[in-house]
Amino acid sequence: MRHFVIVSILTAAMTYVIYVGLTSLGLMPVHASTQATSIDWLWDWQMRAMSFLFALIVAPMSYALVVFHRRKGETGEGQHFEGNYNLEIAWTVLPLFAVFAFAYMGAYSLGEVRRLDPNAMVIRVHAVQWNWTFEYPDYGFSSDVLHLPINRQIRLLMESTDVIHSFWVPEFRVKQDLVPGRVTELLITPDRLGAYRVRCAELCGISHSYMEDDVLVEETADFEEWALEQQAIAIEASKTPEGRGRILAATYCLGCHSITSTQLSGVAAPVWLGLFGKTETLQDGSSVVVDEAYLIESILNPLARIVHGFTPNMPQTFANTLSADQINDIIAFIKTLK
Ligand code: CUA
Secondary structure (H helix, E strand, O other): OHHHHHHHHHHHHHHHHHHHHHHHOOOOOOOOEHHHHHHHHHHHHHHHHHHHHHHHHHHHHHHHHHHOOOOOOOOOOOOOOOOOHHHHHHHHHHHHHHHHHHHHHHHHHHHHHOOOOOOOEEEEEEEEOOEEEEEEOOOOEEEOOEEEEOOOOEEEEEEEOOOOEEEEOHHHOOEEEEOOOOOEEEEEOEOOOEEEEEEEOOOOOOOHHHOEEEEEEEOHHHHHHHHHHHHHHHHHHOOOHHHHHHHHHHHHOOOOOOOOOOOOOOOOOOOOOOOOOOEEEEOOOOEEEOOHHHHHHHHHOOOOOOEOOOOOOOOOOHHHHOOHHHHHHHHHHHHHOO
């Protein structure tokens, strides 16, 4: 009985020390959404359970090693035991209850995370290799930065045009894949002002690790002001081919291509500034003038004639994604970049 009491106290103390140690490491980033609250609550209970189970093994084992080891001169057999019904019932029933408890907590947490607010604002998320675009249907424009008003539920309806990507902002905790051919949904209610990053959490090709964009959680008034400004710009831009091309380029091209003279980090893609009309040397040593025909070929069949110094990285999916009119609009935009 004395050993039992000592081991119980040791196990409880060890559980506490491990739990406090693990939680003080700051493994989680700040939480910035109401969905994060129930996920962190569930996570916290799992940390308690993990700390207890670790202590439950290590504390009795260490105690037994110290107290019951064979002394000098002892040569006999240890005491034999045959079964213990009470112990067997306890170690069957208690874990069963623990599993049921965690199943209930998990289901409750999932219910909280997926509770749809009828006043949620819809934002459509488009993913292509290797770029995010956020479309605001209530306002009629798209952006490559995700602006969110604070304390309002956002319903993200997400689509991918090529491969599987995954939308993940660690501070919001929730994560969801984008699967070609279907629309997936994610609910986020931001409750902390600040700047975060959305990253792609599914290995999706050579530039997967650069598939990141800014996420800004703003006061409602600041968000409204920005959205109305973007709406006005989009209405103006949609009147000309180059304006439409600029919007399309932001969605499909500018994750890799830079329009200014500096190369985007990590992605070897031709810079668009001054590209149209330029004479480029190809890999086989011949040269080509970058005219409309060459740009169309490079979009539809990007591996046909690659400029010297570049690797064949460009996705070959745009023949399915972009219409002829859209390609002409993009080329009209490239022509303006002198
Ligand atoms: Cu998209 Cu990884």
